[in-house]
Amino acid sequence: MVRGVLERLLQSILVLLGAALMIFVMLRIIPGNPIAVMMGEHVDTAVIRRMTAELGLDQPILIQFFRYLRGAVCGDFGTSYSLGRPVSQLLAAAFLNTLKLALMASVFAWFLGITSGIIAAVRKNSILDRLFMGGSLLGVSMPVFMTAMILQYFLAFRLKLFPISGSDSFAAFILPAIALGWNSAGSVARLVRSTLLEILEEDYIDTARAKGRGQMGVLLVHAMRNAMLPVVTMMAIQVSGLLSGAVITETIFSINGIGRLAVQAIGSRDIPLLQGTVLLSATVVIIGNFLADSLYSVLDPRIRKEA
Amino acid sequence: MNRKLTLATGCALAAGMMMACTAGAAEEGLLRTAVLYDMTTMDVTKTTDNYMVPMNVFDRLFETRMEDGTAQVVGSLCTDYAVSDDGLIYNFTLRDGVVFSNGSPLTATDVQYSFERLLKAGGDNMDIAEEIAGAAEVESGKSDTLSGFAMMDDLHFSITLQKPNAGFLAELSAPAMSIVDAETMEKVKNFGTECADTIGSGPYLVTEWVANDHYTLEYNPKYWGEEPTVKKVIVQVIPDAGTQNLMFQNGELDLVDLKDQDSTIVESVYKTMYADQIVSTPKVGLDFLSFNENQEYLKDVRVREAIHMAVDVDTLISSIYNGDAVREAGIIPAGVWAHNSELEPVSYDPDGAKALLKEAGYQDGEVSFELSMDNGTTDSNKKLVYQAISEQLKAVGINATLKGYDHAVWLDRRNSGSMDSFIASWGMDYNDPANIMYTFFGSEKNTAQRSLNYQDKDIIDRVAAAPAITDDDTREKEYQDLEKKIIGEDFAWLPLYENLHLYCIGDRVEHFTPQWAGFSDFYVTDVVLKQE
Numbered sequence: 001m002v003r004g005v006l007e008r009l010l011q012s013i014l015v016l017l018g019a020a021l022m023i024f025v026m027l028r029i030i031p032g033n034p035i036a037v038m039m040g041e042h043v044d045t046a047v048i049r050r051m052t053a054e055l056g057l058d059q060p061i062l063i064q065f066f067r068y069l070r071g072a073v074c075g076d077f078g079t080s081y082s083l084g085r086p087v088s089q090l091l092a093a094a095f096l097n098t099l100k101l102a103l104m105a106s107v108f109a110w111f112l113g114i115t116s117g118i119i120a121a122v123r124k125n126s127i128l129d130r131l132f133m134g135g136s137l138l139g140v141s142m143p144v145f146m147t148a149m150i151l152q153y154f155l156a157f158r159l160k161l162f163p164i165s166g167s168d169s170f171a172a173f174i175l176p177a178i179a180l181g182w183n184s185a186g187s188v189a190r191l192v193r194s195t196l197l198e199i200l201e202e203d204y205i206d207t208a209r210a211k212g213r214g215q216m217g218v219l220l221v222h223a224m225r226n227a228m229l230p231v232v233t234m235m236a237i238q239v240s241g242l243l244s245g246a247v248i249t250e251t252i253f254s255i256n257g258i259g260r261l262a263v264q265a266i267g268s269r270d271i272p273l274l275q276g277t278v279l280l281s282a283t284v285v286i287i288g289n290f291l292a293d294s295l296y297s298v299l300d301p302r303i304r305k306e307a
Numbered sequence: 308m309n310r311k312l313t314l315a316t317g318c319a320l321a322a323g324m325m326m327a328c329t330a331g332a333a334e335e336g337l338l339r340t341a342v343l344y345d346m347t348t349m350d351v352t353k354t355t356d357n358y359m360v361p362m363n364v365f366d367r368l369f370e371t372r373m374e375d376g377t378a379q380v381v382g383s384l385c386t387d388y389a390v391s392d393d394g395l396i397y398n399f400t401l402r403d404g405v406v407f408s409n410g411s412p413l414t415a416t417d418v419q420y421s422f423e424r425l426l427k428a429g430g431d432n433m434d435i436a437e438e439i440a441g442a443a444e445v446e447s448g449k450s451d452t453l454s455g456f457a458m459m460d461d462l463h464f465s466i467t468l469q470k471p472n473a474g475f476l477a478e479l480s481a482p483a484m485s486i487v488d489a490e491t492m493e494k495v496k497n498f499g500t501e502c503a504d505t506i507g508s509g510p511y512l513v514t515e516w517v518a519n520d521h522y523t524l525e526y527n528p529k530y531w532g533e534e535p536t537v538k539k540v541i542v543q544v545i546p547d548a549g550t551q552n553l554m555f556q557n558g559e560l561d562l563v564d565l566k567d568q569d570s571t572i573v574e575s576v577y578k579t580m581y582a583d584q585i586v587s588t589p590k591v592g593l594d595f596l597s598f599n600e601n602q603e604y605l606k607d608v609r610v611r612e613a614i615h616m617a618v619d620v621d622t623l624i625s626s627i628y629n630g631d632a633v634r635e636a637g638i639i640p641a642g643v644w645a646h647n648s649e650l651e652p653v654s655y656d657p658d659g660a661k662a663l664l665k666e667a668g669y670q671d672g673e674v675s676f677e678l679s680m681d682n683g684t685t686d687s688n689k690k691l692v693y694q695a696i697s698e699q700l701k702a703v704g705i706n707a708t709l710k711g712y713d714h715a716v717w718l719d720r721r722n723s724g725s726m727d728s729f730i731a732s733w734g735m736d737y738n739d740p741a742n743i744m745y746t747f748f749g750s751e752k753n754t755a756q757r758s759l760n761y762q763d764k765d766i767i768d769r770v771a772a773a774p775a776i777t778d779d780d781t782r783e784k785e786y787q788d789l790e791k792k793i794i795g796e797d798f799a800w801l802p803l804y805e806n807l808h809l810y811c812i813g814d815r816v817e818h819f820t821p822q823w824a825g826f827s828d829f830y831v832t833d834v835v836l837k838q839e
Contacts, residue, residue: 032715032716033715033718034715037718047430058489083348084348093517093518147551153553155554156553160557164550164553251546252547253550254544254545256518260519264519266713267683267715
């Protein structure tokens with residue numbers, strides 16, 4: 001078990017290193033001069049040369065990379081070209097907001113998805129089943145920006161139940177979280193329903209029933225435990241989806257998050273900031289996958305035994 | 308019990324939400340406005356478009372203000388000045404008793420320090436300071452001080468220019484020429500990011516800046532001028548124009564810049580529901596379609612003239628901008644002195660354009676070039692203009708292939724001088740034609756960096772020499788003659804239109820006057836709040 005965890009940890013570090021190297025190299029290959037963008041349209045070529053040297057961008061790429069890595073290990077991701085502040089400071093402020101948003105969206109998506117999936121499976125072909133599956137189809141097929149704008153218009157602007165934008169209160173995160181989680185909730189609901197329907201046909205379910213287990217006991221203890229395996233896989237995949245969807249949600253609801261910071265960094269060729277946002281996002285995805293793997297062994301004793 | 312608990316939880320949640328929604332009620336003296344993007348710095352040596360803080364926190368020797376419908380250069384920190392007969396030496400007297408927000412007196416030392424700092428920083432905004440004698444030595448690091456700056460005492464100093472420039476006073480009103488506190492600047496390391504270090508003598512202090520969220524300006528009690536009605540400004544970063552629109556309608560914003568809104572929203576919402584609250588003045592500057600004279604077809608003046616005839620600018624203004632723009636015919640936009648209102652634009656004549664191309668020996672569809680669009684633009688109307696121009700040119704047999712580029716790539720290509728054609732915007736920084744004429748046609752380097760590659764060297768020399776003409780009438784005539792040659796004969800670019808400052812003020816605002824220049828930042832003192 002411990003060895004398995006260590007192996008995963010080592011793999012994660014390698015993936016992170018790979019992501020760091022890839023973004024580092026890519027940012028230096030793609031066209032567009034970061035100094036020209038930073039210094040503005042009239043900047044003289046002599047100034048560009050001077051700034052390039054000052055920022056160490058004229059050094060061999062490997063030296064630049066190892067210098068960056070050395071700083072990153074100590075938590076120093078450099079200074080943002082466009083905002084003139086330490087990248088770590090900008091990331092910390094933005095990450096807190098994205099984390100809040102992603103967590104609330106996940107809780108919403110998983111709660112709504114799993115609950116409606118179970119009800120739809122148990123009440124197969126009933127009105128509730130059709131209602132939930134119709135809703136989930138809407139969730140899967142509706143783009144995040146549309147859900148966000150509809151929620152913002154009706155619930156915030158028309159009914160004034162929530163703030164239109166901002167990130168200074170718990171209430172301000174509710175609509176963005178629903179908008180972001182709606183899509184995932186639809187996918188989770190459909191997966192839970194189909195998996196559960198399959199499992200409910202299994203012999204061991206009949207055995208459990210024959211032993212006198214009640215409907216809830218059979219469902220939650222025997223069926224759901226197995227049905228959760230593919231759902232957990234999907235949840236892990238959805239972490240990256242939540243991060244990419246957060247760009248749109250953060251923009252519409254004016255939340256200062258990682259997604260907006262990344263878009264800003266791309267537009268201004270802010271290399272340190274972009275590297276920071278990519279590394280942070282990669283870390284979140286790796287942690288998400290790591291947690292999902294760990295959850296497998298909790299849910300499935302066979303995996304635990306193999307490990 | 309469970310029901311009661313659920314009910315109580317529901318009530319608490321609803322109350323919390325309602326509290327959150329009503330928490331934004333405006334305090335007296337507060338102005339709430341929004342921008343799409345956050346400023347990147349508060350330091351004028353590092354920016355050419357983040358002027359809200361420099362304009363309101365710092366002062367300049369002069370300001371350009373609208374007086375009796377025209378832009379006037381008026382004294383601000385400078386109360387008196389005299390110019391030598393040869394136009395080279397300027398003697399200035401500073402306003403007595405002005406202090407920075409930290410209590411330090413503002414003296415000639417601060418003025419000298421501010422100008423030298425622009426040169427040492429080497430950024431975008433050093434071109435005005437570069438005109439002072441000794442600027443090159445400071446810029447290259449050979450000298451620490453400007454030899455052309457002489458200080459008589461704390462309030463009196465003189466500036467010697469390298470060559471006469473009749474527009475120098477107007478240039479001193481540009482935000483770039485903001486006066487900083489030399490003593491503070493010597494102590495701070497990363498000026499432009501920390502509010503506490505941003506010490507000016509202007510009407511406001513910047514008290515808070517949360518990156519990508521908001522920044523706050525508050526009244527500077529040590530300000531030397533009249534006390535404004537706005538005591539505090541919160542500028543929120545709202546990156547979605549639709550959200551800004553809802554917030555304004557919901558009473559959460561007191562001032563919204565309609566340039567960021569889609570023109571259909573401006574028409575259907577603002578011009579119907581808030582028609583009396585719209586404030587509109589010319590946004591002094593212009594949009595134009597550029598031609599690279601190094602390009603295979605665009606180097607032919609007959610092709611450039613045919614394009615002038617093929618593009619229906621009036622229809623672009625009426626259909627895309629819903630009339631919220633003014634047709635331009637030259638280089639010097641309306642609102643700038645020396646603007647020639649008698650200059651006539653080329654009439655829309657697609658048949659004439661076809662005939663001209665045929666006469667020049669081009670087959671239908673033979674003339675082709677790339678129309679390069681900056682994807683980073685937030686102006687949705689400009690994207691439509693690109694498409695419309697491409698289609699209008701196609702109708703006369705010119706293939707203007709529309710291609711979008713990421714902003715950094717677009718800028719790189721344009722600076723390299725290799726971009727065929729694009730729509731550019733220029734907003735005036737100060738009221739002098741040199742601001743636009745010199746930038747685009749004042750040197751071979753300038754015209755190449757703008758991907759124009761204008762070929763007439765004599766005209767370039769004349770544009771460079773024009774600022775030295777000290778007689779205003781002679782200078783005006785020279786600029787207008789140059790404009791006629793560059794546009795009327797050489798068709799070096801296709802002038803399109805001058806946009807309008809278009810704002811909507813909320814119920815709490817009594818009056819607002821947008822500032823004169825071609826950028827959207829404004830003097831907060833020009834906003835008057837209603838007495839509550």
